[in-house]
Amino acid sequence: xxxxxxxxxxxxxxxxxxxxxxxxxxxxxxxxxxxxxxxxxxxxxxxxxxxxxxxxxxxxxxxxxxxxxxxxxxxxxxxxxxxxxxxxxxxxxxxxxxxxxxxxxxxxxxxxxxxxxxxxxxxxxxxxxxxxxxxxxxxxxxxxxxxxxxxxxxxxxxxxxxxxxxxxxxxxxxxxxxxxxxxxxxx
Numbered sequence: 001x002x003x004x005x006x007x008x009x010x011x012x013x014x015x016x017x018x019x020x021x022x023x024x025x026x027x028x029x030x031x032x033x034x035x036x037x038x039x040x041x042x043x044x045x046x047x048x049x050x051x052x053x054x055x056x057x058x059x060x061x062x063x064x065x066x067x068x069x070x071x072x073x074x075x076x077x078x079x080x081x082x083x084x085x086x087x088x089x090x091x092x093x094x095x096x097x098x099x100x101x102x103x104x105x106x107x108x109x110x111x112x113x114x115x116x117x118x119x120x121x122x123x124x125x126x127x128x129x130x131x132x133x134x135x136x137x138x139x140x141x142x143x144x145x146x147x148x149x150x151x152x153x154x155x156x157x158x159x160x161x162x163x164x165x166x167x168x169x170x171x172x173x174x175x176x177x178x179x180x181x182x183x184x185x186x187x
């Protein structure tokens with residue numbers, strides 16, 4: 001996940017006495033601490049190759065977006081047939097850790113390395129036997145998460161991705177798609 005600043009004209013305050021206009025839901029912009037921002041949630045493989053991404057408003061949570069990003073993965077098979085939609089392994093940071101996500105990954109039999117935040121760990125321990133067992137965490141596999149961080153940094157080398165100039169989400173989505181294609185082509 002990465003944040004992108006929104007367009008400056010979108011951050012202007014309304015005139016005094018005027019009611020603030022509601023943002024259209026298709027703009028993908030949301031008010032957060034840094035002003036109008038959006039987030040890019042990304043699934044990728046090694047070597048800075050993104051597989052799927054999702055653009056959401058800046059104030060939306062990260063954990064609910066994991067399932068949507070994973071559902072967008074489509075990898076063609078060389079022999080033909082249905083595209084591959086299930087990754088071998090999913091790694092992420094604490095923001096993507098939730099019981100719902102872990103249940104989804106177990107149901108689809110996808111191995112995962114998601115660190116458990118302290119508050120979730122404390123809640124599980126407080127519930128005792130009903131809290132479930134501790135999550136498995138492999139720190140060696142977690143170190144590979146930097147591949148995704150490098151992918152995000154390479155995406156943000158494109159100025160239009162790092163600072164969002166587009167007010168409509170579908171236009172920004174096209175900008176990010178162009179940057180992703182350039183990454184796959186080695187540019």
